[in-house]
Amino acid sequence: MTAIDQIIRQAINPFDPATFKPGNFWHEEQDPALDVESIHQEVIREVEAVLEQVARDHRTRTVMMFGDSGAGKTHVLGRLKRILNPKAFFVYIDPFPESEAIWRHVLRYTVDSLVQKPEGEAESQLLRWLKSLSAFKQGGIVSWVLSDRQRFVRSLKASYPSGIYNANEFFGVLYDLIDPDRYPLACEWLRGDNLDDESLKLLNVKHSIETEDAAQKVLANFGRIAAETQPIVLCFDQLDNIARTSDGAIDLQALFNVNSSIHNQLLKNFLVIISIITSTWRQNADRVQLADQVRIDTSVPLKPISLDQAEAVWVSRLRPLHRQADPRPDSPTFPLTRQVLEQKYPGGKTYPRNALELGRRIIQSYKVGPSKAEQPEDAIAAFKLVWLKEFNRVQERIIRIRQLSAPELTQMLKETFAALQVGEIRPRFLPSSTYASHSFSYQPNNQGRVGIGWNEDPSLTTLFHIMNAYRCAVELNLCEKLFLIRAEGIGKPGNRGYELHDQIFAENTPHQHLKPSLHSVHYLATYHSLVNAAYAGEIVVAGKTLDIQALEFFIRDSHILQNCTLLKDLGVLSSKETVEVEGEGAIASQPDDSEPEFQPDNEPIQDFLLDLLKTHQLLGRQVMVQTTVGQFTEISEDQVNELIQQLSEDNQLQVLGDNPNPEEQLVYLPDQLA
Structure with missing residues (x-):
């Protein structure tokens, strides 16, 4: 027999705020057991009704879902996806970093979502969509897999004789989706990656999707074909961190331009959901043209819940x-x-x-x-646990740097620089309208201006244009030091981009080419995810909902970024600081090809154990062991028990009671229960 009192004292607090932060519903797993069906049920029903209308008449519609911070907007999007995914293909679109590339951003995240596998399905949404086309249903899938590319393209062109942009190449790439070997490359082309010549040749296409017009038209292709399949639901969320206008306001007009274009071009079978904080809409509605506001077919408020629901x-x-x-x-x-x-x-x-x-x-x-609970909470310890949970998610999701676009990578780095207060930051450093958003500059105190650009496009033609922009920046003396961040190759001697690169980054210049590791990108992407959540009012630490200023404070005070090698190479972190907190930011990291194999380190594991205790104050020993093994998969329960014993001997924690059974033991901090 185990009393409920003992269970509660041993357990992780079931209301742990680390579980509050929602996000992209393809990356943030929701536990259906925690759902209360009656909460926002009217919102679920209304959106479902609109989706059924789209499925019946194939006419695109737009729903605006709004509510206060904490009302559960992002969580509702996850519920909608889970409940309605059998009836539609769901797309989550992260905040766009630049308005001038919004169509490419929407296309990228549309394909990124379509390649996800819904729960219980063996194939991705993209393959389910493809195989639902009439061309596949005629004669069976096997015959089409065995048929040649030209026959496949001719058949689809016959089914869609007009209205398909770049039909030969588009349908040809759809054919490549059938081939498991070419499937990843075909997805890269569809999402708008700027591929090199060899990859384009393998796909039998001439160009990547490099422009806004091309991205818009490829997305339109999905819409025109979708009329004979299930609807596609585009979900725009966390809009408080989208690109900003020249006066610093969020650029909602850019988003509404996209929505109006989808309607005006008569793209069929789309349901657009715009999720926004009520106060954000009130503050920015007058910046959106009335002609675009009327494209909202339905507005759905998220109302407060009753005490029965609470x-x-x-x-x-x-x-x-x-x-x-x-x-x-x-x-x-x-x-x-x-x-x-x-x-x-x-x-x-x-x-x-x-x-x-x-x-x-x-x-x-x-x-x-009650008396101990009223003591100030250790907010830094609680923040580090929130960070670790998000860091682990990012590691699972981002398996190569090029999953992120150049504007996204640049935005992530700018956000990190702002948090670290490195100096005055200016966006759009490079003197090129095409690649300006891939760059920024900053000026450290009493030092010269530093320019930074980041691009991972494998295309060597693109590399040449980027290097040409760098050359212009150097000739115009726009900075004293210039950094190129790029893990992708730069070609071979004789290539124009290669030659320019060697001139700009010669040993006798102050300029440097840095090759980032995937692990460093995980740091930046983790912080970016928390920035999105902070702007949306969705991150809670020690009972407080963090705004962006509070989040930046925690980033600096926790030293959580100190093991990001890219930041160290850029000179914004000192080597001394990195050594002092060795291992802390590398919690639960995994090896990648660009770094030495990760070796488990006792220090971050001990830090995690102490952060758990600082946050929860009292825990069962076995709960601590199992929670730690869940975060550090490379260690065993016996090893964790040894670390707990070591911390106890060092008087950093104490084990309550003489019971030799670990499942009966409680662990707490010295003086915590005195």
Whole structure:
């Protein structure tokens, strides 16, 4: 028999705020067991009704979903995808970093989402979409796989005799999707990667999708063909971190231009969902032309939840703990009570996040006692746990640098520089309208201006134009030092881009070419994800919802970026600082081809154990062991137990009780329970 009191004291707080942060629904797994079906059920039904209309008449429609921070907008998008994915293809579009390339951004994330496999499916959305075309249904899929490319293209051109942009190449690339060996390369072309000549030749195409016009027309191809398949749902979310206008406002007009174009071009079978914070819309609505606002077919508000629904949120979180208890608690919300909700929210309404945070504070008080629970929380420790969880997700998702576009990589680096307060930052450094967004400059205190550009396009033609822009920047004395960040190759001697590169980055110049590691990109991408969440009001640390200023403070104060080798190579982190926190930022990292094999280090694991205790104050030993092994897959439970013993001997933590059974032991910080 195990009492509920003991279980609660041993467990990770079920309302841990690290679980609050939502995001891209293809990368953030939602636990259906934590859903309360009645919450925002009217929103789910209304969007489902609109989707059914699109499926019936194939006319594109747009839904605006709005609500306050903490209302659950991003979580609702995830629920919609999970519930309605059998009826539609779902696309999540991250905030776009530049308005001038918004169509290429939308196309990239459309294909990135279509290559995802829905839960329970053996094939990606893209292959499901392709195989649902009438051309595949005629004579069976096997005969089409065995047929030649030209026959396949002719058949599709006969099915779609007009309205398809670059039909021969587009249909030819669709054919390459059938071949497992060419499938990845075909996806790269469809998403707009700027491929090299060899890759283009393999796909039998002349050009990559290099312009906004081409990207828009390829996306239109998907729309025109989609009329005979399931609808495609485009979800725009976290819009507070999209590209900004010259006066610093978010460029919602650019997004609404895309939406209007989808309608005006009569692209069929799209459902566009725009998810936005109510206050953000109120502040920026007058910046969007009325002709574009009327393209919103339906507006759906996310309303506060009732106290009954708040109780249901508590029940969903506490249920796993209650199931372990013998005897079972009389109340499914124990140790939480309805009375606390009524006292806290006398109006009878709140938001899901508020209910979660209230539950967290009460559970924490129950674990360690009211007096200890009132002590200031260790926010840095809590932030490091949030960071680690996001870092692990990013490592799983980003397996090569070129998954991210040049504007995205540049934006990530700029955001990191801003957080580290490296000096005055100016966007768009390179004197080239095409590649300006791939660059920025900054001026450290009492030093000359430093220019930085980042591009990973494998095309050597593109490389030449970039190097030419760099040459112009040097000749115009736009900076004293110039960095090129590029992991991709630069060709061979005799290539024009190669020759320019060697001139600009010769040993007798101050300029440098840095080759970033994938691991460094994981740092930048993790911070970027948290920046998106902070602007959207979706990141909670130690009971506080962080804005961008608070997030930047945590980044500096936690030293979490100190092991990012790219930042060190750029000179914005000192070698001394990197040595002092060796291993901290490399928590749970995996090796990649550009770095030495990762060796497990006890220090980050011990830091993690202490951060867990600082955040939760009291935990079961076995819970700590299992949680740590879940984060550091290269170590065993025995090794973690040895580290706990070592920390205990060093008086950095204490084990409560003499019971030799680890499952019965509690662990806490010295003086925590005194």
